[in-house]
Amino acid sequence: MLINGQWQKKWDPVQKQDKEGRFIRQTSSFRQRLDATSVLRLKNGERPYTLYVALICPWATRVLIARSLFGLEEYLPVKIVAPALTDYGWQFTDFPGATPKDEVEFHYMHELYTLSDPSFTGRATVPVLWDNENRCIVNNESADLLKILNDDLRELHQHPFQLRPQSLVAEMDTLDERIYRKLNNGVYQAGFAQSQTAYDEAYANIFSMLDELEERLAHQRYLLGEQLTESDIRLFVTLARFDVAYYGIFKANRQQISDFTHLNRYFHDLIQIDAFAKNTNIEHIKTGYYSIKALNPTQIIPKGPHLDWFKYLK
Numbered sequence: 001m002l003i004n005g006q007w008q009k010k011w012d013p014v015q016k017q018d019k020e021g022r023f024i025r026q027t028s029s030f031r032q033r034l035d036a037t038s039v040l041r042l043k044n045g046e047r048p049y050t051l052y053v054a055l056i057c058p059w060a061t062r063v064l065i066a067r068s069l070f071g072l073e074e075y076l077p078v079k080i081v082a083p084a085l086t087d088y089g090w091q092f093t094d095f096p097g098a099t100p101k102d103e104v105e106f107h108y109m110h111e112l113y114t115l116s117d118p119s120f121t122g123r124a125t126v127p128v129l130w131d132n133e134n135r136c137i138v139n140n141e142s143a144d145l146l147k148i149l150n151d152d153l154r155e156l157h158q159h160p161f162q163l164r165p166q167s168l169v170a171e172m173d174t175l176d177e178r179i180y181r182k183l184n185n186g187v188y189q190a191g192f193a194q195s196q197t198a199y200d201e202a203y204a205n206i207f208s209m210l211d212e213l214e215e216r217l218a219h220q221r222y223l224l225g226e227q228l229t230e231s232d233i234r235l236f237v238t239l240a241r242f243d244v245a246y247y248g249i250f251k252a253n254r255q256q257i258s259d260f261t262h263l264n265r266y267f268h269d270l271i272q273i274d275a276f277a278k279n280t281n282i283e284h285i286k287t288g289y290y291s292i293k294a295l296n297p298t299q300i301i302p303k304g305p306h307l308d309w310f311k312y313l314k
């Protein structure tokens, strides 16, 4: 991580832990939104922003899926880091599916953070919405970026779509918060637990949430009913990484998503939507998680599993 703008030691996956060994994720620090002037500039053909992402990262992939669903690709170009977390954090290399390094002016993601704030202290995370002219981070919080895409850039949507319908927002926020705590972030709490107690607690949370979602999806197509919402995107990115990465490397191994009837049906429904399929990259996901040296010192990447839904990937 960066301390006072200086890269410290080697990259370490464990961000912070409490006294029982529970993993604690840092809060995001750049939280600006886009205004009418930004929309006008984009409409007039200017391209003042770039989205920096990792395809391994579920939080970044939420944003990529929404960007594709709304048809905002042409307005927000992306730069993709290599999947492996190096001793210097995210890096730009010629890994297949990443942005070739001669198309990126930076070597490491942390350079964007120190340009934005020369005394930045914290982790250099993705996703990042970058201001190309002022050379600073606009926003590095995926929950905000989803709102920027859904609300701030509404006028530019090529496919009109409402991911946060007013009538459902309150229910979505409550459900999203629980799914985040027990499952989206719960898998990281299992993987990066520093004690048996912290792992056991995370494992119980993950599977009680999956059991609850299995029951919920027995009665309805999507999480909130018949309409696809942001909550589905948030859940999807975790499900897409579960059997290929979390089950093995994070020891979230009571069962796989493909073992659940309704969750598996729901996942198959979503993966057949173009915006979901084209932003799911199995090579990046596997290489990324299995490159975490603290969890996998040999760096060997498993060959399997081979799942039936891979046939839908682009």
Ligand SMILES: N[C@@H](CCC(=O)N[C@@H](CS)C(=O)NCC(=O)O)C(=O)O
Binding pocket: 013, 025, 026, 027, 028, 054, 056, 057, 058, 059, 060, 089, 123, 124, 125, 126, 127, 140, 141, 142, 143
């Ligand atoms: N709150 C952030 C979290 C982003 C985050 O934790 N990204 C991870 C990748 S999945 C990251 O970049 N980690 C780099 C690091 O920890 O050094 C968001 O949702 O946008």
